[in-house]
Amino acid sequence: MPLYEYYCEPCNGIFEELRPMREASEPVPCPVCYKDAKRIMPTSFAAFTFRDGYPRRIPDDGKYWHLGKKVSRLVTSARPNEHPEVNKPEPKKRKTKGEKQELQDMKELAAKRELVDLYGNEIKPEEVPEVVEQGRVVRKGTPRGL
Ligand SMILES: [Zn+2]
Numbered sequence: 001m002p003l004y005e006y007y008c009e010p011c012n013g014i015f016e017e018l019r020p021m022r023e024a025s026e027p028v029p030c031p032v033c034y035k036d037a038k039r040i041m042p043t044s045f046a047a048f049t050f051r052d053g054y055p056r057r058i059p060d061d062g063k064y065w066h067l068g069k070k071v072s073r074l075v076t077s078a079r080p081n082e083h084p085e086v087n088k089p090e091p092k093k094r095k096t097k098g099e100k101q102e103l104q105d106m107k108e109l110a111a112k113r114e115l116v117d118l119y120g121n122e123i124k125p126e127e128v129p130e131v132v133e134q135g136r137v138v139r140k141g142t143p144r145g146l
Contacts, residue, residue, distance in 0.1 A: 006030075008037040103129060115139060 001018040008015065008030035015037070017028045027036035095103070107125040109115045115123040117136045 004028075005040050006037040007040045008033065008035060010035055014040065103132060106132060109139070 003016050004019055004024045006028045011032050030037045107128045110123050110125040110128050
């Protein structure tokens with residue numbers, strides 16, 4: 001069934017309903033106040049109250065909507081059609097030989113106490129895989145802010 005948008009006037013909010021196409025234009029009871037809400041077109045969103053750039057949805061519990069699913073944060077990635085809470089994370093890539101070698105080199109640097117993280121703390125060899133994964137690793141002496 002397609003997803004349609006409905007607007008509840010008393011609540012001044014938008015909600016979505018899955019409905020058969022032939023019933024799409026009939027009013028749907030609002031999930032908050034149970035009054036009849038009329039169907040709206042996505043293009044009319046601009047007329048409604050916005051919160052953080054998104055039309056206010058009801059029930060408004062501080063959450064956002066993404067492709068009909070409720071999520072707690074807005075999409076921040078470059079691909080706005082994907083949301084980590086909706087789309088499954090990609091399976092972890094296996095490390096290439098080069099990456100393994102790089103990790104090994106980093107461990108050796110760490111053993112020589114030449115690796116620091118973004119806060120200038122020394123990285124121990126056993127911490128290398130984790131900090132590399134998180135992108136926190138900085139070689140000692142690397143100028144900041146580059
Ligand atoms: Zn309502």
